[in-house]
Amino acid sequence: MAGVRKRYGGKRALDGFDLTVERGTVHGVLGPNGAGKTTAVRVMTTLLRHDEGLVRVAGHDVRDRGREVRRRIGLLGQHAALDEDLGGRQNLEMFGRLHHLGARRAGVRADELLERFGLMDTGRKAVKLYSGGMRRRLDLAASLITEPEVLFLDEPTTGLDPRGRAEVWGAVRSLVGGGTTVLLTTQYLEEADQLADRISVVDSGRGVAEGTPDELKARIGGDRIDVVLHDADRLADGAHALAHAAGTHAVSTDVDRRLLSAPVADRMTALTETVRALHARGIEARDIALRRPTLDEVFLQLTAARGAGRPGATERQEMPA
Known part of the structure; x- marks a missing residue:
């Protein structure tokens, strides 16, 4: 996708959205409700015509070669498209027949x-069970x-449990x-991190960041170091100790959790120095841990600055009947 725009009335669901997905990979698209994720999928799967821009899927333009695109893609939407009174095999055979596989091939493919x-x-077994x-x-x-x-x-x-x-x-x-290319939209940050x-992080119809999860x-x-203190009254002293040990002024404090957190450049040195600094000041820690930033923190930071100007549209509004 390049420079793709799509409006619903006066609202811009996609506003110059760009996306490139490498073959044989999983590419995640993250964004808050109304960011444009579902609209982008509907455009790429030929279910919705975009207003401007270029969209090519499996080497074919979705506007001019929609039939060729549909022959090469599969779509799993947010809601199951199964007949719950039929068995699992019957459902798959039915889908095979709808795709003109023929009775024999549909049965083989179902198995x-x-x-x-x-x-x-x-x-x-009936799917409802x-x-x-x-x-x-x-x-x-x-x-x-x-x-x-x-x-x-x-x-x-x-809606699924863990x-x-x-x-x-x-x-x-x-x-x-097996070589399939997957484009995944999700609001579960752990899901994107795992798969x-x-x-690509999208907000207000535009991409705001792209990279590997680590990038x-x-x-x-x-890395960050987290320190949970035993005594909330020592948080200020603990913050000074952590700042000195980690060599930074960027120490965050969570009073309710008695948690201090700071970025560190050298994991093990920071851990050793933090323990020494707390001990020297007589500050008791209940827990000390080194960790990497989470994708949740990345998502919140990347989208928070744009939140004030975000359109009121939701994903449901992006999908008119």
């Missing part, structure tokens, strides 16, 4: 996908019925291992 996603033993994770794995299998080159996953684990999310993550990893090779984390600093 291949049930085996691939660990659902062979439940293939004849499946767990949430099993339903999403089956929905993911259905999106692969034609062996697409590019798979779009639009918030694929919304076990269900882990099941879907495992399935996605196996797809990429994505590269991440994005490095934008707000490297």
Whole structure:
């Protein structure tokens, strides 16, 4: 995508959005509600026509070669597209027939996908009896019925418990291992951290940052040291001790959690010096830990500055009936 714009009335859902995804990778797209994630997916999957810009998927322009694009992609939306009264195998066979595979090939493909996603033993069970994770794995299998080159996953684990999310993550990893290119939109920062090779952060219809998870984390600093004090009354003294040990004035304080945090350049030296400085001042620490910035912190910092001017549109408003 290059310079893509899309308006809904007077609201700009996409405002010069650029995106490049490398073949055979998982590319995550992160953003708050209304940022333009779902609109971008709908444009790339030919479900929505954009106003301006260039969009090519699997080598084809979505405006002029939409049929060729649809032959090469799969889409897993936010809501399951399964018939809950049918069994898992029947659902996959139905999707195969809808894609003109023929009865024999549809049956073979259904069995291949049930085996691939660990659902062979439940293939004849009605989908309404499946767990949430099993339903999403089956929905993911259905999106692969034609062996697409590019798979779009639009918030694929919304509403799933941790076990269900882990099941879907495992399935996605196996797809990429087989050569499929995946574009993933999600609001779960951990999901993007776990799955994505590269991440684009989008806000107000524009990309505000792109890189690997580690590169994005490095934008707000490297390692940090966190110190939880036993006595809240010693927070000020502890902050001075940590600032001296870490060689920085950028010490943050969380009074409710009795937490002090500071960026560090040399992990082990900072840890040793912090312990010494606290001990010298008679300050008792309940916990001391070294950690890297989280993707949550990156996301909040990158989008917070733009929050005041963010349009009121939500993802639901981006998807008119």
